[in-house]
Amino acid sequence: MLHVAEAARVSVATVSALINGTATVSPELSQRIEQAIRDIGYKRNAIARSLKMGTTRTIGLTVPHITNPFFTDVVSVIQQAFDRAGYAVMLCCTDEDLNTQDDQIRLLLDRMVDGLIVARVGDGAILKGIVDDANVPVVLLDRICEGVDTDTVVLDNQRAVFDAITYLINLGHRRIGYITGTSDISPMHDRMAGYREALHAAGLPIAEELIRFGNFHEIDGYNATMQMLSSHDRPSAIFSANNPMVIGTMKAIRDIGLSCPEDISVACFDDFPWSDVFQPQLTTVAQPVQAIGEQAANLLLDRLAGNRDAPPRKLVLKGRLMIRNSCRPLGAIAQSVSA
Amino acid sequence: MLHVAEAARVSVATVSALINGTATVSPELSQRIEQAIRDIGYKRNAIARSLKMGTTRTIGLTVPHITNPFFTDVVSVIQQAFDRAGYAVMLCCTDEDLNTQDDQIRLLLDRMVDGLIVARVGDGAILKGIVDDANVPVVLLDRICEGVDTDTVVLDNQRAVFDAITYLINLGHRRIGYITGTSDISPMHDRMAGYREALHAAGLPIAEELIRFGNFHEIDGYNATMQMLSSHDRPSAIFSANNPMVIGTMKAIRDIGLSCPEDISVACFDDFPWSDVFQPQLTTVAQPVQAIGEQAANLLLDRLAGNRDAPPRKLVLKGRLMIRNSCRPLGAIAQSVSA
DNA sequence: TGACACGATCGAAACGTTTAGATTAGCGTT
DNA sequence: AACGCTAATCTAAACGTTTCGATCGTGTCA
Missing domain, CATH: 3.40.50.2300 (Response regulator)
Incomplete structure (x- = not known):
């Protein structure tokens, strides 16, 4: 700016005034300054400006x-x-x-x-x-x-998961696995509350062995799913509280030789752009x-x-339950649907 | 920093020296300064520093x-x-x-x-x-x-697409649709060159109606695919030059009532994390x-x-061709494979 | 004991802006 | 002709650092 001022034979204050429009500057000076700016290729230093302006x-x-x-x-x-x-x-x-x-x-x-x-x-x-x-x-x-x-x-995480789990219950699922991240952050805490609330509202018992904690990553979902599916009394549906972990769930299902939704239903939190082009089309809770x-x-x-x-x-x-085809009706409901 | 200096009864130069370790400062002063820093909760202003340091x-x-x-x-x-x-x-x-x-x-x-x-x-x-x-x-x-x-x-975009298209050709495909972004950026230009080179190397004609330009978005892939699939002589495979557009391609295939890979094979540029858990598992060119x-x-x-x-x-x-199940063998090859 | 080197500390300028307040020129009033 | 007003311009301080060179004790050596 100093160079511009010198080249235009004005003070730096005038240059600043012109650039910022904070004061009127005469047409002649304006022109001289603008010319000088172009000649020199001057660019205002935003750092200096920040320092002064706060x-x-x-x-x-x-x-x-x-x-x-x-x-x-x-x-x-x-x-x-x-x-x-x-x-x-x-x-x-x-x-x-x-x-x-x-x-x-x-x-x-x-x-x-x-x-x-x-x-x-x-x-x-x-x-x-x-x-x-x-x-x-x-x-x-x-x-x-x-x-x-x-x-x-x-x-409203609790409500969103409540809706999703209730949907699964209405499909006839009774043993619903739940994979969550560590509950020291509110979404995980609230989603878990939604899970418990939904089971409770339906008069279903809460089986603690069906609740697994992970660390938000794919591998955690994988391990948790593997454990649940290897048990003697495996769940008929799994809900994963976040998106990366559901990938792990899907991989575990595949690796163990089962398929979704035929053998096990899956739903999860967080939608993604591909949800409805590939099979199974995952039922998800979409956040706005x-x-x-x-x-x-x-x-x-x-x-x-x-x-x-x-x-x-x-x-x-509010979240929105996106119902697709990764969860299938069970038992009596399935029969009445297919009938 | 001024306040710290005053509280510690030293000059700002000494405070700076201590903070940056640019000069030795005596134990007593160090202690006084550190105490003052804690008391005041001083944080160095990185903007002022940037201005001075450049x-x-x-x-x-x-x-x-x-x-x-x-x-x-x-x-x-x-x-x-x-x-x-x-x-x-x-x-x-x-x-x-x-x-x-x-x-x-x-x-x-x-x-x-x-x-x-x-x-x-x-x-x-x-x-x-x-x-x-x-x-x-x-x-x-x-x-x-x-x-x-x-x-x-x-x-090496050209080589990567050359490999992918050659793979399709080896599967027996002859009419291969190609959906690309505008070719004013090098990857699109080079990938197109790879497409042409592969067809040329195999002695296949280049059908210009099978090459469609889009603007990188899902909707462009959708429209391009719709056009190709509605033609009297539709391609048996489609390669999409980027990831968002292939989603459009998959949606178009679904909407038009066809399925992949049974009716049409699909491959695309850019891998994504879900590629191998959902069906069809897309064959892609993965970038490192x-x-x-x-x-x-x-x-x-x-x-x-x-x-x-x-x-x-x-x-x-170098890119890497990730072969999955979204492309099927055609004609004689298919028969020899299934035999 | 005086000269000297050395380590610790400080004063002040500089980085490139913005802006309050001073200065100047031009002009209309009385 | 002196005055005041306005518009245009300028001077200089300030923002919070870093750093060069100066200063000041202190201890060492001849």
């Missing part, structure tokens, strides 16, 4: 795994929303690891992001500490966090990813626009 | 679509690599649009990213201009760019996403480490 027009976004299609979609939506608003997005993947998340958030905060959208991981205590002394707005995504009182957008991403972005953009003091807002969205 | 330890990454599983995986790998190296990643999606890409890259450059990894879009001329006057290292990913002489990592991402990251990290003057490096990786 805003970076950049937000931080952390998700556990970008390869999980749910997060892929949400990231995509959020990225687009902030792009439209002229913000850049710094993306971090925490790999479901508490320390990594810690580091990542500090990294983002160091870089003076204007705001943060976090799909948190693990225990909320550390996050609480970070959020409290970061003086930037934070939006929690997908996972609520006890004690952290800030804008949040989540799904578009809405989730947009709402999260809107909440943060609203704070960034200056609405700092409004009380924390909690948005709870 | 480096942001942030890189920019642009991809056409993050929801395309190929890019999802590559982004994930790159993100991890830079995370390990202490860099942040700013992610932009260009949506296969030239102007968007233009804006995004300027946005990133404005923010003084230390380097750029670009899976470019459209015509290379504008990109060339941007890259030339950005004085940061740029790595081109997935798509080469005529006239832009910089580090690049791409697939891990290697692609790591190599791109390494090329850029090497430049960032100071190796600025080395001549541009071009890495060409």
Whole structure:
């Protein structure tokens, strides 16, 4: 900018005024300055600007795994929303690891992001500490966090799983396996509650051996399914609480020589784009990813626009059961259907 | 930092020296300073640091679509690599649009990213201009760019598709439909060349009505497939040059009442995680996403480490044909196989 | 004891902006 | 002709770091 000012024989203040339109500058000077900008190929240094202005027009976004299609979609939506608003997005993947998340958030905060959208991981205590002394707005995504009182957008996980399990029960299933991630994050906790609630509502017993905990990955779903299917009294249906783990479930079913839905019914949380082109077409709980991403972005953009003091807002969205052909009717129901 | 210095009754220079370890500071002062840092909860302002140091330890990454599983995986790998190296990643999606890409890259450059990894879009001329006057290292990913002489990592697309089409030919297919994106980007151009080369090598005619251009999206694959399958002399196999479009192909096959592989064989570019758990299990050309991402990251990290003057490096990786069950043998071959 | 080297610490400039406040010129009023 | 007002422009400080060179004790050696 100094060079531009010199070349145009004006002060840097005038150049700044012209670029930002913060003051009127005469036509002659405007022209001289614009010419100089072109000649020199000047580009404003956003870092210096950020330092002075105290805003970076950049937000931080952390998700556990970008390869999980749910997060892929949400990231995509959020990225687009902030792009439209002229913000850049710094993306971090925490790999479901508490320390990594810690580091990542500090990294983002160091870089003076204007705001943060976090799909948190693990225990909320550390996050609480970070959020409290970061003086930037934070939006929690997908996972609520006890004690952290800030804008949040989540799904009604319990209800969604309740609906899915009830659907299976109505098909005649009585022994329904349930594969979940560690329940230290709210979705897993709430989904499990939905499972228990549905069984309870139908007057069915809860068989603890049919509940398996994994670590969100394909291999965990695989192992859990293998164990369940090897037992003497195997379930007739399996519900997987996330998407990567259901892949493991399908592979286990295949490897053990069974088939879906003939031998075992399968449903899972999170829809994906291929659900209805390949066989079996998985019955899933679809999250409104578009809405989730947009709402999260809107909440943060609203704070960034200056609405700092409004009380924390909690948005709870509804999932949708996508019924396809991976679950088959059992027993009497099956007969009446096929009759 | 000023406050810390005052609280510890030292100069800011000493605080800086301690934090960065750039000079020895006595035990007493160290202790006083550390105490002050804790008391105040001081965090170094990376923006001010960047301004002074001329480096942001942030890189920019642009991809056409993050929801395309190929890019999802590559982004994930790159993100991890830079995370390990202490860099942040700013992610932009260009949506296969030239102007968007233009804006995004300027946005990133404005923010003084230390380097750029670009899976470019459209015509290379504008990109060339941007890259030339950005004085940061740029790595081109997935798509080469005529006239832009910089580090690049791409697939041997022509060879990969040649192998896939040759495989179909060996199965007995003679009329093989080909659905591609616009050929202004190198992968589409090269993959098409592989298609033509394979037919030519087998002495087969090239039927131009079997080559359809789309715009990379599912709907394009759907429309192209519909057109081909409605013709009086429909192909016995279809190859789709990217992943989203093959979904369209599968949907079209379903909607028109045919089935794969019984009525029509399908193969495509880009593998995805579910390929081998659902039916039909798609035969695909798998890109070595891990290697692609790591190599791109390494090329850029090497430049960032100071190796600025080395001549541009071009890495060409090999694809791998993943043969599954979505393509069936035809005619005499089928009979000899079933015999 | 004086000169000197060395280690620890500090002062101040610099990075490239923005902006409050000062200055200047031009012009209409009285 | 002196005055005040407005519009245009400029000067200089500030944002929070890093770092060069200066300063100041302290201990060593001749």
